[in-house]
Amino acid sequence: MASLHISNVRKAYGATEILKNINIDVSHGDFLVLVGPSGCGKSTLLSLVAGLDTISGGEILIGEDRVNDLHPSERDIAMVFQSYALYPNMTVGQNISFGLEMRKVPKAEREKAVADAARLLQIDHLIDRRPAQLSGGQRQRVAMGRALVRKPKIFLFDEPLSNLDAKLRVDMRTEIKKLHQRLGATIVYVTHDQIEAMTLATRIAVMKGGVIQQFGTPAEIYNSPANTFVATFMGSPSMNLIPSSLATQDAKLFLTMGEGAAAVKLELPPQQAEAAFGFAGKKVIVGLRPEAIGVEHSRSQSAVREVDVKMLVMEPTGPDVFAVIEMGGVEVGARLGADIPHSAGERCTLRVDLSKLVLFDAQTEQRIG
Structure with a gap:
């Protein structure tokens, strides 16, 4: 060899x-x-x-x-x-x-x-x-x-x-x-x-x-x-790409995820914020894998945020449920537990693990950091 x-x-x-x-x-x-x-x-x-x-x-x-x-x-x-x-x-x-x-x-x-x-x-x-x-x-x-x-x-x-x-x-x-x-x-x-x-x-x-x-x-x-x-x-289902923007407030970096009145504002965890401070005031693209949405447990509990969403489509696969949801006014995919107590058309709160978030420059589409 x-x-x-x-x-x-x-x-x-x-x-x-x-x-x-x-x-x-x-x-x-x-x-x-x-x-x-x-x-x-x-x-x-x-x-x-x-x-x-x-x-x-x-x-x-x-x-x-x-x-x-x-x-x-x-x-x-x-x-x-x-x-x-x-x-x-x-x-x-x-x-x-x-x-x-x-x-x-x-x-x-x-x-x-x-x-x-x-x-x-x-x-x-x-x-x-x-x-x-x-x-x-x-x-x-x-x-x-x-x-x-x-x-x-x-x-x-x-x-x-x-x-x-x-x-x-x-x-x-x-x-x-x-x-x-x-x-x-x-x-x-x-x-x-x-x-x-x-x-x-x-x-x-x-x-x-x-x-x-x-x-x-x-x-x-x-x-x-x-x-x-x-x-x-790479990845099946593929990573969600969500148009977003960054802004500073009280020396912290906040992410406005999605579009219009339904956009969601979340504070970025320190690790993600450190690499992205240079993009404050700019448009970015948020990358989130479906399994980062609807998490029950995370190694980085401090990076978990609760987000209001609307269930649009539920696709049971046996061990889990692939759902299309509306989050921040944008349709995204989420991989949820098989026993999730919600159905299509419902509004509910899901936990999103921002430690798994990836940020891309909206102009070059290259990863930030």
């Missing part, structure tokens, strides 16, 4: 720039997820790492080796595709061992590697079947087994779960997580699904328009989004 260093990498087709100065450093054993909407450049970046496309500028290092000009076969990587790319006329065992056979690995060593991979992926009972006799999840395991036996420096996954149904996606996500924990492998994984990104990654690169919007741990991305795009793209 190896580290991966991507330094000032660019990709252009003629005058059209697809990737713009991409910088990423991941350590040995990291699970990097490239996530973003369709067309953001994440698959192009994976292709550059794999050597399936040439870079227009910058440098890619796998371990200590500069691989810019190396053929894919010389990079010591293994790729798992969305389409599985299995040979239909070969058995599971033959599919897994094919790459080793091409490298003229001795038969006994091939057989041991195939048996070990099949056992690890729990497909050893399928070893003599052909791909047509397998389910989607089983085919994906075979594709992963073919990559595993190579023992590469880096595994590359290109949206490997997008062809599976919802339940199987969850199951396979768990299997990939277990696999990473067992192997300690360095993995680069492309997806447009932010749930996959949050659950699998040790590091996430959120991309938009060929630019990395934020690079960090899942907790950093979720709790401290760099801008409003990251705030709304």
Whole structure:
């Protein structure tokens, strides 16, 4: 296994720039997820790492080796595709061992590697079947087994779960997580699904328009989004963005959240106020995750404020209720307890945890502080 260093990498087709100065450093054993909407450049970046496309500028290092000009076969990587790319006329065992056979690995060593991979992926009972006799999840395991036996420096996954149904996606996500924990492998994984990104990654690169919007741990991305795009793209349901303003009063900073006569005025907790004092008198955007609204308990009780709201829509999900509420004259989403004693159309008071609040500059849409 190896580290991966991507330094000032660019990709252009003629005058059209697809990737713009991409910088990423991941350590040995990291699970990097490239996530973003369709067309953001994440698959192009994976292709550059794999050597399936040439870079227009910058440098890619796998371990200590500069691989810019190396053929894919010389990079010591293994790729798992969305389409599985299995040979239909070969058995599971033959599919897994094919790459080793091409490298003229001795038969006994091939057989041991195939048996070990099949056992690890729990497909050893399928070893003599052909791909047509397998389910989607089983085919994906075979594709992963073919990559595993190579023992590469880096595994590359290109949206490997997008062809599976919802339940199987969850199951396979768990299997990939277990696999990473067992192997300690360095993995680069492309997806447009932010749930996959949050659950699998040790590091996430959120991309938009060929630019990395934020690079960090899942907790950093979720709790401290760099801008409003990251705030709304990562998280399900997404973060609420509420037009607001800041003003000082008696050396304290107050937030007026929402619009018009229904706007709510709240004193900011000291930690949030410290970073935002420079924006007093200015327009800001308040970011609040749905779970920060309607809290029963908080580690920062001094940051909890009571706010009058109106329930508009209630959507029970079993363990909780997702509600659309009117707060400060603005519709926002809240994740509430399953036993909440209110119904649609009611006015009530909910507790809002301002320690989880994120402030964005209304002009630049970048996080404040």
